[in-house]
Amino acid sequence: MPETKTMTQPMISINGLQKTYGSGFEALKNVDLTIEKGEILALLGPNGAGKTTLISTICGISVPTGGSIAVGGHDIITESGKTRRLIGLVPQEITLEPFETVLATVRFSRGLFGLGPNPALLEDILKRLSLWDKKDTKTKELSGGMKRRVLIAKALAHEPQVLFLDEPTAGVDVELRKDMWGVVRDLKEAGVTVILTTHYIEEAEAIADRVAIISSGRILLVDEKSQLIERMGKRSLTIDFDRSLDALPDSLAGYGLTQSQDGTSATYTYDTRAERTGIGALLRDVNAAGLSVRDIHTAQSSLEEIFVSLVEEDANAQSRAGKGEAA
Amino acid sequence: MINLHAIGAIFYYEMARAVRTALQSIISPVLSTSLYFVVFGAAIGSRIESVEGVSYGAFIVPGLIMLTVMTQGITNAAFGIYFPKFIGSIYELLSAPVGVVEVVAGYVGAAATKSLIIGVIILITATFFIDIQIAHPVAMVVLLITICFAFSLFGFIIGIWAQSFEQLQLVPLLIITPLVFLGGSFYSITMLPPVWQTISLFNPVVYLISAFRWSFFGTADVAIGISLAAIALFTAVCIGIIWWIFKSGTRLKS
16 A cells, blocks of 8 residues: 655645646646645535546546646656555446446455455445445345445445545435445544535535535635635524514615515625624614514525535636627 | 556456356357357268368367357457446546556456367367367467467457447457458368469468467468467557557547
């Protein structure tokens, strides 16, 4: 098992990565990304953003057309043997030999990555993924969720230090999804670096340490999940009144309040980054207007809202740039 | 450093599939070859005089073995690499620490082994129908192994090239079978008119069958040295193409 060169360097270092297909389509545009050892990074992006291309390129399935990638301090082109031993990949599509048994296909994966038999380890992996009682079952006889677990077991069979999960819980029921989150957390505790792509924002919110947002082949943002929400999130303050109001008083017009349909509450949205949020003034004006407040509560913008907002901003910026060029 | 565990894993995986599909892999070619012996060897062969001093039934044995091992080598190797492409599990091979040596040794080695086993079974089957003397047994074994390997290499290239099951069948069906039939499997090319003898020399399979027949009977249509050179050239070209495929990623990587 190859070791990372030093303990302090990043587990994955991507510099100026470019991938242009033969058709001329630019799937990755000058991507820079650093992933630390032992962290869980969620890669979010719309369909066709370049998530799978990025993963495929790091894993050696796709050939980069520019830039460099190092895994564990080793270049993926010149030291591919070392980097590939460090990486486990769970693909987006369920791709299993249908007539092979669970244990046989996991055993094959371990051998393929250059490791000798280790029945105890494979038993442990299959037990952790609730697959042990299915070890002699042909993969074609398994449910979709079970097949996804088999793919994870195959990726873990050679004890990787980096695990890529490409849409690991797509089409998986809620219970199984939470089981998989548990497996990912266990891997993190064991020191494995996990990179997952997902459409489920709640998945990123639940398990990721950091979030990278990719759109049109460019990384728009990388940040700690909590800091991202804190830094970019909008917070809303909802004031519940003790009665239904036909309309809000004119004195509150400057706050941009949104009144609920039944007229019993109003929501004020503010930026957490702003020096003055305006909450104090709002509450004073509510009081001055003679409105009785029954309750006040706040809510944080979800990662999904941040994600959608960023991608839309990027799309608009590109559209404007395109129009500028055309003009 | 060569990844021996990977070679073992691929080889075992492919051989396990042959065992799972034993009926198709082993029994089917043995049955069809037996039918050839019955039809060409016993029924028609009894009415044909000996060819180059050898009874017709014995004369066709090397050709029949060649026909089967070439077809099997190509089919097994082509399917072995095409199927992971078809179902998508090729991602694992492409992301594993394996190179051309491991992949070829695993897939081509397994396909060649399967062909070899079938070739030996056909040889044993032939002894039930006719009396066979092998003039150069060591050369026969070496040639059989080499040809199994060479055509498995060729099949491996077809498997990488093919993008559909139709394409997978195309080359064995439209090219290899006619070449083997017209390559002297059931006759000596010296029996042909001079023009067709010359044309036959452009058929690479002529050299393989001629060399293999020489190992059985000590006589050949083409000088053994030329045949060996042709086999070596064919093998080298196949290896060269596979090396280039892996270096460039053609039809494997995006």
